[in-house]
Amino acid sequence: MTMDPTSTKYLVKANIRVDGTVEQSDVIGAIFGQTEGLIGDELDLRDLQKSARVGRIEVNIDSIKGKSEGTLMLHSAMEKVETSILAAAIESVDRIGPCKAEVKVDHVEDVRISKRKKVLERAKQLLGEIIKEDKEKTEDLAESVRQALQIEEITSYGPDKLPAGPNISKSDAIILVEGRNDVANLLKYGIKNAISVEGTNIPQTIIDLCEERVATAFVDGDRGGSLILKELFQVADIDFVTRAPKTREVEEIPQKLLTKALKNKIPAEQYAEMYGIKLENKEVKTNKEQDQYKQILAEVTGKHKGVFLDKNGKKVGEINVDSLVNELKDKNPHAIVFDGIITQRLVDIAHDRGVKTIVSIKSGDITKKPDSLELIEAQELGL
Secondary structure, rough: OOOOOHHHHEEEEEEEEEEEOHHHHHHHHHHHHHOOOOHHHHHHHHHHOOOOOOOOOOEEEEOOOOEEEEEEEEEEEEOHHHHHHHHHHHHOOOOOOOEEEEEEEEEEEEEEHHHHHHHHHHHHHHHHHHHHHHHHHHHHHHHHHHHHHHHOOEEEOOOEEEOOOOOOOOOEEEEEEHHHHHHHHHHHOOOEEEEOOOOOOOHHHOOOOOHHOEEEEEEEHHHHHHHHHHHHHOOOOOOEEEEEEEEEOOOOOOOOHHHHHHOEEEEHHHHHHHHOOOOOOOOOOHHHHHHHHHHHHHHHHHOOOOEEEEEOOOEEEEEEEHHHHHOOOOOOEEEEOOOOOOOOHHHHHHOOOOOOOEOEEEEEOOOOOOOOOOEEHHHHHHH
16 A cells, blocks of 8 residues: 555654665565564554555665665654664665665654745745735835825926925925926825926926016936036026936936935036026126115115015015025025125125126125026115
8 A cells, every 4th residue: 555645743763884786675574574473463564555555665875885874764754752763773774685784774763843944935935925915915005095096196387387385386496397297296195386388398487487577497317418407598587497417307317316406406507607508698787686685775775685586576574684604505586785895705605506696785795696687786776
């Protein structure tokens, strides 16, 4: 009767050494013959095999130069005590055929422990796959909801119906991007004041917005981005410029790169100087502007006060001169009029913040003045 391999509890493994040439049948015959009656009728190998409590004896033997070596394996469905006795009985075999022999049990393996280890490892693997799948499904669900929300938040702005973030109509600062997907990617990370220029043919809506707001051009890091910037410089009043990393697109860069790019924006005039782009002179002051500067400067003189103005000459902030520099670090005014002296530090910070004009009582020792920044003293206004 053949033993069902699924009922195996223990596997006996032994090494065989014989001083002579023998075959597989010689080894099996010696084991049956020399263990018979040795450990009692209850553990007789033939009876154990007939009752399927022990499987067939598997022997692999090779003979080289008059000596034989090999291995033996025996499957047991008995308990560990009986199996150990049987293994010791097999080890007692000292002759095979006419030759002196040694059978040494290497070890008795608990097959169930091995199976449990395999089950455990496989269970861990399956659990990992389930967790990964659940995570991907959850992330996909969250991403789907997020994208749906982004689509809902994208609005159409102005007569040209340009894709834009929901805050575009009320924000003092705007971000100009190339297309709808760029607006969506910025929305993904909570930036809601972006608007798409929709190609190199810049719409009038964009031109008008740039006249009223602090405008940052945020374009792709490829040749297409360069072409759009040149077009924007020709027709719109751009204040700052930043770009996606080289060869990357705004619509696909992750939050870290996107935030870094916006943080590292530079004044448009500085960008134009770096890349040899000629700008239209948009800062020629009209008599009306000069009169406004004169009137405001006269009002603040002697009061140690200052005023921030936007592109339309509207007051967007009043400050004490002592805190002017600190206030400017968080603002982007178009012009500054104040009762004080223009210093090099103020010039540097104002240039970095995109300021176009500074009006004051007089200037100090200015060693470096950007071409994009105009300095006006009281005497030039007739004060």
